[in-house]
Amino acid sequence: MDYSSHPLLNHSPSSLRANASYPQSSSFTRQNLFQAINSALKHSLRTDERTLVFGEDVAFGGVFRCSMDLATEFGSERVFNTPLSEQGIVGFAIGCAAQGMKPIAEIQFADYVYPAFDQLVNEAAKWRYREGDTGGHIGGLVVRMPCGSVGHGALYHSQSPEALFTHIPGLRVVLPRSPARAKGLLLASIACNDPVIFLEPKILYRAAVEQVPTEAYEIPLSQAEVVKEGKDMTIVSYGQPLYLCSSAIAAAEKDFGISVELLDLQTLYPWDKQTVLQSVQKTGRAIVVHESMINAGVGAEVAASIQEGAFLHLEAPVQRLGGWATHMGLAFESFNIPDVTSKLLR
Amino acid sequence: MLSRALRGGHRALTLKRNVNVYVPLAKRTVTTDAASSHAEKEHVPEEDDKPFQVTLSNESFETYELDPPPFTLETTKKELKRMYYDMVSIRRMEMAADRLYKEKKIRGFCHLSTGQEAVAAGIEHAITKEDHVITAYRCHGFALMRGGTVKRIIGELLGRREGIAYGKGGSMHMFAKGFYGGNGIVGAQVPVGTGIAFANQYKDNTNTTICLYGDGASNQGQVFEAFNMAKLWNLPILFGCENNKYGMGTAANRAAALTEYYKRGQYIPGLKVNGMDILAVKAAVQYGKQYTTEGHGPLVLEYVTYRYGGHSMSDPGTTYRTREEIQRMRSTQDPIAGLKQKLLDWEVTTEEELKGIDKEARSSVDKEVEIAEKMAVPEATPKILYEDIYVRGSEPEFMRGRIPDENYYYEQSVREGGNLGRYEGERQAA
Numbered sequence: 001m002d003y004s005s006h007p008l009l010n011h012s013p014s015s016l017r018a019n020a021s022y023p024q025s026s027s028f029t030r031q032n033l034f035q036a037i038n039s040a041l042k043h044s045l046r047t048d049e050r051t052l053v054f055g056e057d058v059a060f061g062g063v064f065r066c067s068m069d070l071a072t073e074f075g076s077e078r079v080f081n082t083p084l085s086e087q088g089i090v091g092f093a094i095g096c097a098a099q100g101m102k103p104i105a106e107i108q109f110a111d112y113v114y115p116a117f118d119q120l121v122n123e124a125a126k127w128r129y130r131e132g133d134t135g136g137h138i139g140g141l142v143v144r145m146p147c148g149s150v151g152h153g154a155l156y157h158s159q160s161p162e163a164l165f166t167h168i169p170g171l172r173v174v175l176p177r178s179p180a181r182a183k184g185l186l187l188a189s190i191a192c193n194d195p196v197i198f199l200e201p202k203i204l205y206r207a208a209v210e211q212v213p214t215e216a217y218e219i220p221l222s223q224a225e226v227v228k229e230g231k232d233m234t235i236v237s238y239g240q241p242l243y244l245c246s247s248a249i250a251a252a253e254k255d256f257g258i259s260v261e262l263l264d265l266q267t268l269y270p271w272d273k274q275t276v277l278q279s280v281q282k283t284g285r286a287i288v289v290h291e292s293m294i295n296a297g298v299g300a301e302v303a304a305s306i307q308e309g310a311f312l313h314l315e316a317p318v319q320r321l322g323g324w325a326t327h328m329g330l331a332f333e334s335f336n337i338p339d340v341t342s343k344l345l346r
Numbered sequence: 347m348l349s350r351a352l353r354g355g356h357r358a359l360t361l362k363r364n365v366n367v368y369v370p371l372a373k374r375t376v377t378t379d380a381a382s383s384h385a386e387k388e389h390v391p392e393e394d395d396k397p398f399q400v401t402l403s404n405e406s407f408e409t410y411e412l413d414p415p416p417f418t419l420e421t422t423k424k425e426l427k428r429m430y431y432d433m434v435s436i437r438r439m440e441m442a443a444d445r446l447y448k449e450k451k452i453r454g455f456c457h458l459s460t461g462q463e464a465v466a467a468g469i470e471h472a473i474t475k476e477d478h479v480i481t482a483y484r485c486h487g488f489a490l491m492r493g494g495t496v497k498r499i500i501g502e503l504l505g506r507r508e509g510i511a512y513g514k515g516g517s518m519h520m521f522a523k524g525f526y527g528g529n530g531i532v533g534a535q536v537p538v539g540t541g542i543a544f545a546n547q548y549k550d551n552t553n554t555t556i557c558l559y560g561d562g563a564s565n566q567g568q569v570f571e572a573f574n575m576a577k578l579w580n581l582p583i584l585f586g587c588e589n590n591k592y593g594m595g596t597a598a599n600r601a602a603a604l605t606e607y608y609k610r611g612q613y614i615p616g617l618k619v620n621g622m623d624i625l626a627v628k629a630a631v632q633y634g635k636q637y638t639t640e641g642h643g644p645l646v647l648e649y650v651t652y653r654y655g656g657h658s659m660s661d662p663g664t665t666y667r668t669r670e671e672i673q674r675m676r677s678t679q680d681p682i683a684g685l686k687q688k689l690l691d692w693e694v695t696t697e698e699e700l701k702g703i704d705k706e707a708r709s710s711v712d713k714e715v716e717i718a719e720k721m722a723v724p725e726a727t728p729k730i731l732y733e734d735i736y737v738r739g740s741e742p743e744f745m746r747g748r749i750p751d752e753n754y755y756y757e758q759s760v761r762e763g764g765n766l767g768r769y770e771g772e773r774q775a776a
């Protein structure tokens with residue numbers, strides 16, 4: 001995948017200006033994904049004394065450099081390393097958030113979040129519900145984690161566990177596709193009144209570079225974006241596979257003379273059903289694409305919802321395209337996940 | 347970590363953390379001298395397999411609520427030479443992995459144990475194949491000691507079918523008889539090891555389980571949960587913290603309130619060991635094995651050791667520690683050089699014989715690495731991709747592919763020639 005010229009990324013400020021999600025008065029800088037995340041964290045630390053950033057090796061910049069230089073600029077009281085204890089990190093963050101802080105906790109890889117799963121499902125997600133009358137909440141909490149395949153991460157460095165979180169009311173699950181989207185979505189997640197699971201496709205940290213507004217801005221949660229308009233078919237996706245979809249669409253439109261609409265869900269839960277249904281009602285066909293496995297995945301929920309909400313408009317059954325239902329074997333990772341051809345084959 | 351002096355001047359708002367941040371001193375009081383044992387030349391017998399006594403340095407151990415192990419160790423010339431051979435083999439194999447990684451033949455994560463050889467080899471010399479070992483991802487040396495072959499370990503790193511886990515796990519996932527990995531999730535192996543110990547006690551086996559984890563891992567909650575169960579049920583298990591001073595880039599004392607890891611079992615007696623001296627490691631584990639199998643319950647060991655390289659291949663290992671520190675450990679505390687010096691001092695062997703052992707170990711490793719490098723890249727067939735998700739023969743009807751056309755039906759594969767043959771040398775069911 002060649003990201004350097006990929007049309008899904010804003011290679012010039014003019015394409016950003018054409019998009020209403022971005023502040024029109026801002027200047028722009030070219031940033032990759034980790035730099036854009038860094039800018040968002042920096043903005044929050046600078047403007048809100050309640051913001052804290054912590055996790056394993058975070059003070060040194062983190063494995064993927066997202067928190068680079070933040071400890072130097074904001075001090076070790078606000079940006080710090082934690083011991084190696086994910087359950088502790090998330091529980092601790094929940095406690096901070098319950099006191100009105102804005103903890104942004106990093107889980108080094110999404111694959112390591114499972115020890116903290118209990119804290120997220122039983123404490124974080126149910127907090128508002130349990131507090132009832134007091135009005136208390138833990139809206140300040142954001143748990144960031146890199147996810148997805150890089151080609152050779154094997155069993156414990158390549159998982160995409162987003163669907164596990166989309167099953168949990170009370171959580172919001174966000175997964176951006178690019179640097180500029182990530183900055184706006186992360187700032188919206190930090191501002192959000194509910195706990196947010198923020199997944200970052202790690203393959204894009206360095207590879208995806210685009211123009212990003214230097215100013216702070218928020219991209220609203222729970223809103224899908226129509227990345228490209230079309231008439232004959234809708235493809236719903238999120239994160240890295242959007243690049244594959246976009247390339248496959250370009251080829252298919254050329255070869256088969258069809259016109260395909262591409263949607264980026266951006267927030268996977270609670271997700272933007274309305275935009276998806278509107279699109280399918282127009283096109284009559286839909287494919288949902290994600291990297292993680294199909295079984296009980298995000299695609300299952302989206303496909304079932306389309307079937308419920310746009311049945312009479314459908315010209316064909318909704319299709320799902322995702323990873324194979326197996327583990328990420330070291331030598332086989334690239335075969336497990338969708339590629340451009342498997343999309344073209346549909 | 348949290349010192350106020352580090353605070354940047356940029357903070358516009360004042361936010362007081364009203365806590366006194368406690369940064370403990372990193373205590374490593376046992377010696378890490380790899381050549382600290384003593385034997386009288388005159389007492390070393392002529393015969394290769396006649397036992398004689400070695401005296402360990404009185405700085406080899408530190409104990410917590412425990413009588414120290416004997417400071418004498420019975421050994422033979424044969425065993426000492428084998429210890430040397432084992433450590434040289436592990437190092438040679440790690441060097442091969444290092445090269446293959448740099449040649450981009452090994453992809454993904456790769457954690458080497460160079461510098462820590464005395465722990466893996468010393469433990470093996472104190473236990474039998476009836477005992478069990480479980481560790482984290484820095485596991486190549488253990489896999490070799492437990493009976494894995496260089497060929498299959500390197501094959502695994504290369505992602506080959508003949509690898510010890512069919513090339514599906516890579517560096518962090520290796521199993522053998524009496525060896526349970528090879529675990530990528532830091533700390534997860536500790537309660538698993540506790541279950542292994544329980545099952546063996548239940549079955550009236552008179553063996554022990556060696557359950558290893560790092561200094562970083564020892565801060566995981568599950569470690570403490572495992573301690574509690576092991577003590578509560580009086581299990582024959584030797585918990586062992588391989589304290590190499592760092593968990594990735596974080597120094598032990600920046601992550602742990604108590605860096606005396608051998609005391610962290612609280613109600614479990616502890617033993618801190620010079621992990622650079624293979625003789626001290628053997629003495630400690632031998633003692634621990636006896637202690638646990640005699641029904642005294644668990645012990646928490648701490649092997650004081652050092653990794654020469656970075657955390658993994660992508661870490662140069664020099665940003666969070668000084669080059670001098672690394673250099674000092676390498677040049678003065680090296681486990682292989684230490685034992686070598688003793689073998690010569692005690693006239694257990696001659697310079698010449700030792701060179702022969704060196705050569706034999708190296709060429710044997712090199713030969714197997716060569717075989718591994720020639721192993722064919724595996725096919726990415728659905729049969730291979732879907733095997734072993736469930737026990738062979740009891741799989742569900744099918745597993746999903748990326749699209750329905752790619753769905754894989756297990757029945758069809760059985761009809762087409764049965765399950766995949768197992769590879770030569772593969773571990774037999776215990």
Ligand SMILES: Cc1ncc(C[n+]2csc(CCOP(=O)(O)OP(=O)(O)O)c2C)c(N)n1
Nearest residue numbers: 112484530531532560561562563592593594
């Ligand atoms: C649950 C979990 N969290 C984080 C990681 C990432 N990680 C891998 S190794 C490591 C450091 C472990 O240090 P230590 O236990 O001292 O072992 P060492 O690497 O020194 O052998 C970290 C943070 C992981 N693999 N699993």
Ligand SMILES: [Mg+2]
Nearest residue numbers: 560561592593
């Ligand atoms: Mg360590």
